[in-house]
Amino acid sequence: MQKGRGRTSRIRRRKLCRSADSRGVNESYKSEFIELKKWLKDRKFEDTTLIPAYFPGTGRGLMSKTSLQEGQMIISLPESCLLTTDTVIRSFLGPYLKKWKPPPSPVLALCTFLISEKHAGNRSLWKPYLDILPQSYTCPVCLEPEVVDLLPEPLRAKAKEQRAHVQDFFASSRSFFSSLQPLFVEAVDGIFSYDAFLWAWCTVNTRAVYMRPRRQDCLSAEPDTQALAPYLDLLNHSPHVQVKAAFNEKTGCYEIRTASGCRKHEQVFICYGPHDDRQLLLEYGFISRHNPHACVPISGEMLVKYLPPTDKQMHKKMSILKDHGFAENLTFGWDGPSWRLLTALKLLCMEAEEFTCWKKILLGEVISDTNEKTSLDTAQKICCSFIEETMVVLQKVSDMKERKVSLIDQLSLVEALWTEELRILKASAEVLSLQTP
Numbered sequence: 001m002q003k004g005r006g007r008t009s010r011i012r013r014r015k016l017c018r019s020a021d022s023r024g025v026n027e028s029y030k031s032e033f034i035e036l037k038k039w040l041k042d043r044k045f046e047d048t049t050l051i052p053a054y055f056p057g058t059g060r061g062l063m064s065k066t067s068l069q070e071g072q073m074i075i076s077l078p079e080s081c082l083l084t085t086d087t088v089i090r091s092f093l094g095p096y097l098k099k100w101k102p103p104p105s106p107v108l109a110l111c112t113f114l115i116s117e118k119h120a121g122n123r124s125l126w127k128p129y130l131d132i133l134p135q136s137y138t139c140p141v142c143l144e145p146e147v148v149d150l151l152p153e154p155l156r157a158k159a160k161e162q163r164a165h166v167q168d169f170f171a172s173s174r175s176f177f178s179s180l181q182p183l184f185v186e187a188v189d190g191i192f193s194y195d196a197f198l199w200a201w202c203t204v205n206t207r208a209v210y211m212r213p214r215r216q217d218c219l220s221a222e223p224d225t226q227a228l229a230p231y232l233d234l235l236n237h238s239p240h241v242q243v244k245a246a247f248n249e250k251t252g253c254y255e256i257r258t259a260s261g262c263r264k265h266e267q268v269f270i271c272y273g274p275h276d277d278r279q280l281l282l283e284y285g286f287i288s289r290h291n292p293h294a295c296v297p298i299s300g301e302m303l304v305k306y307l308p309p310t311d312k313q314m315h316k317k318m319s320i321l322k323d324h325g326f327a328e329n330l331t332f333g334w335d336g337p338s339w340r341l342l343t344a345l346k347l348l349c350m351e352a353e354e355f356t357c358w359k360k361i362l363l364g365e366v367i368s369d370t371n372e373k374t375s376l377d378t379a380q381k382i383c384c385s386f387i388e389e390t391m392v393v394l395q396k397v398s399d400m401k402e403r404k405v406s407l408i409d410q411l412s413l414v415e416a417l418w419t420e421e422l423r424i425l426k427a428s429a430e431v432l433s434l435q436t437p
């Protein structure tokens, strides 16, 4: 067996990276966590399973005090600790939300509450929770435009869309914020600034848990499915674990059970979903190393660049791919090019006399040795070209890190994404080199 390619070595590698990332430093003695624990206790939550800790690979998270068995409850947080739109409507903001037309969205209600409570400082009942929230975030909307420009497409376009969305959302919420002036001594423009709004939006976006949709008469019809869950939201993501998480109507608690088990003093993870790294960066502002869902996508249009420009049937072939949904979700992964990518390439590499066989290709049949070889060669060519392009960007990021020290954290995040993609492409190239005769 080739070194490092088999299942056993993959598992061993995963275990190694798990133990290196999982050694945490207990942080429960810190005043902010002592205050948070008191606050949670007042709301009928006492935790005997987890402690806050700092982990070298993932940052702040939660560590198990004892070993956790498969199926065991990790956390059961009472409703009284959750911050939902109910909390907001019951608060001093309620009458203003009810009055405002058109009705504000559930996300706006949550953001408004977070901003006003943060502004209230020591007077806020939510202070112990607010004090453990990050001061800033690394979602693309928070990145400097020159850093966003270093992201791969189509993530770059999505990052720009995210920024435009948050800016529009803020602009369209300003008149609602102005209506809250009677509640504050200071000018609302200063309280509900763009920076404060961005912080609140990122807090909700990166930390909220999913709740069964509710409908509040005074809010817009957009899905009301998000709740902030203090303490529980210290759980970091791992693509390797499975959990069951939901609000239990019978117990009135938000419950998470592990389906994976966890050793004593290891970091307890939950899974935010089967996201690839670009999705994790877009939605949560981080990437996960050794992510089995990570891949490097290539668009159908881009494939054409690597095929003979003289092919008169190329236009027709592209139409077939588009009509049959084979022009998207084409990827290079840890195990080589995806079946969809190879199928698309086989179709694009058909000789003129093979054209009638296009259906067979889409059904996964081999139409000729030449077609198999040409498509694999083309996949190899594309993969090598992607590797070169990735190395060029990595050099650019590295140069920029030296010139723009103030952007080092943002640039390191982008660098981590490209480095992971380079690893995937190299793994794909290796698989392809074994497949090409």
Ligand SMILES: C[S@@+](CC[C@H](N)C(=O)[O-])C[C@H]1O[C@@H](n2cnc3c(N)ncnc32)[C@H](O)[C@@H]1O
Residues within 6 Å of the ligand: 057, 058, 059, 060, 061, 134, 206, 207, 233, 234, 235, 236, 237, 238, 284, 285, 286, 287, 288
């Ligand atoms: C729900 S919070 C988890 C707790 C968070 N680490 C904290 O200190 O508050 C989600 C955020 O944690 C970070 N995070 C979660 N899982 C991570 C991981 N595997 N590696 C690095 N950062 C992670 C990301 O910044 C993400 O937006």
